[in-house]
Amino acid sequence: MRADRLVAALLFMQTRGRVTAAEVAAELEVSVATARRDLEALSAAGVPVYPQSGRGGGWALVGGARTDLSGLTATEAEALFLLLGPVTSGNPATTVAMRKLLRALPQPFRLEAEAAAGAVVVDSTGWGEAVEQAPELVRQLQRTVVRRQRIRVDYLRKGERTPREVDPWGLVDKDGIWYLVAGTERGQRTFRVDRIAAMEVIGENAPRPADFDLSTAWSAVVEEMERNRSALSATVLISARLAPVLSHQQGRHCVLEGPVEDGRVRAQIAAPTPLMIAQQLAGWGAAVEVVEPESVRAELVRLGTELIAGNQPASE
Numbered sequence: 001m002r003a004d005r006l007v008a009a010l011l012f013m014q015t016r017g018r019v020t021a022a023e024v025a026a027e028l029e030v031s032v033a034t035a036r037r038d039l040e041a042l043s044a045a046g047v048p049v050y051p052q053s054g055r056g057g058g059w060a061l062v063g064g065a066r067t068d069l070s071g072l073t074a075t076e077a078e079a080l081f082l083l084l085g086p087v088t089s090g091n092p093a094t095t096v097a098m099r100k101l102l103r104a105l106p107q108p109f110r111l112e113a114e115a116a117a118g119a120v121v122v123d124s125t126g127w128g129e130a131v132e133q134a135p136e137l138v139r140q141l142q143r144t145v146v147r148r149q150r151i152r153v154d155y156l157r158k159g160e161r162t163p164r165e166v167d168p169w170g171l172v173d174k175d176g177i178w179y180l181v182a183g184t185e186r187g188q189r190t191f192r193v194d195r196i197a198a199m200e201v202i203g204e205n206a207p208r209p210a211d212f213d214l215s216t217a218w219s220a221v222v223e224e225m226e227r228n229r230s231a232l233s234a235t236v237l238i239s240a241r242l243a244p245v246l247s248h249q250q251g252r253h254c255v256l257e258g259p260v261e262d263g264r265v266r267a268q269i270a271a272p273t274p275l276m277i278a279q280q281l282a283g284w285g286a287a288v289e290v291v292e293p294e295s296v297r298a299e300l301v302r303l304g305t306e307l308i309a310g311n312q313p314a315s316e
Contacts, residue, residue: 005030009038010047013061020058077109078116085117138178138193144168150203156195166191167206170214181217183208190221226252230270234277235291237264242287250280266291274299 005028012027013019025035039059042049048062084098098117102110144151145168154161166182166189178193183206230253238246243265247254250269257266271277278299281288290297 006038006042009035010042010049013049013059018052018058018060024059074109074112077105077113081113081116082120086120134173135178135193137196137199138171140199141168141171141180141193144201144206145170148204148206148208149201150206152200152202153191153196154198155191156197161197164191165202167208169208169212170217172214172218179218179221181214181221188217229253229272231272232274232277232293232296233268233270234274234281234293234296236267236269236281237289237291238267238284238287239263240265243267246284246288264289278303 008028009024012024016023021032021036021039024039025032028035028038030038039049039051043051049059050062051057051059081098081102084094084101102114102117105113141151143149148167150165150167152163152165155164156162164184166180166184168180168182169188170181171193172179172181180191180193180196182189182191237260240259240263243256246267246269247256253270255268255270257268260266269277269280271280274293274295277296281290281296282300282303290300
């Protein structure tokens with residue numbers, strides 16, 4: 001543990017030049033006395049660290065000396081390359097970048113890190129399905145995000161093609177559907193990439209909020225979408241044996257409330273409309289009883305009537 005802290009102290013000194021023991025203590029979340037002992041240990045170990053007394057003093061590296069240590073522990077290096085390995089598979093540019101990262105690691109870590117990089121292959125393609133590649137438009141948008149370029153897009157919505165000027169902030173792959181999170185004159189907006197009919201770069205230095213975080217922004221988008229998709233809730237009863245299956249199928253749109261007197265489980269199923277709830281439950285047949293609302297029960301009856309009418313045996 002102390003070795004990790006000494007490396008962290010050294011890397012902190014490289015970024016700051018001259019530091020005080022109090023600053024090192026705050027950065028490493030240790031006491032000032034511990035930070036001072038760590039700095040003294042670095043100096044005693046031969047690292048060119050020396051103290052400067054007087055006003056404006058502190059600790060500094062002799063001549064701004066630097067080290068090639070990455071600061072990663074063996075566990076951190078292994079975790080990093082387990083993550084990077086599947087991403088770089090089949091991509092020449094990322095493969096070369098990973099090799100450079102490997103060479104930057106301390107020698108004792110390289111063998112395990114290299115093994116970790118080749119330990120996992122992620123195949124997200126279902127059996128019998130064709131391999132899906134990210135659309136070319138996604139790659140073009142990635143470049144505009146990285147280079148912070150303003151773009152003009154023709155966006156399709158409700159059959160209409162509308163021009164928009166946006167500042168690309170990030171891209172999200174949601175279960176095979178790509179979304180662009182961007183800034184507009186009306187604030188942050190989210191666009192489905194498959195609805196962008198055309199795109200052109202119209203400027204450089206597209207502004208991005210200093211506190212923007214793509215993960216946080218996307219979480220807010222998902223939360224809002226799920227609220228919209230859960231506008232209506234139906235109360236249903238299902239056997240205790242099948243309740244976990246229903247919960248798994250419906251995901252966050254199913255809440256199991258607990259058992260009732262006859263042993264079945266009460267659950268809430270949410271969706272935007274009564275028809276959509278009925279469509280989700282129709283395949284369960286008599287295994288699910290809808291208690292309320294009546295609108296969902298009526299849609300189930302209508303669907304059942306349509307199925308019977310459309311699947312009558314041919315008359316002889």
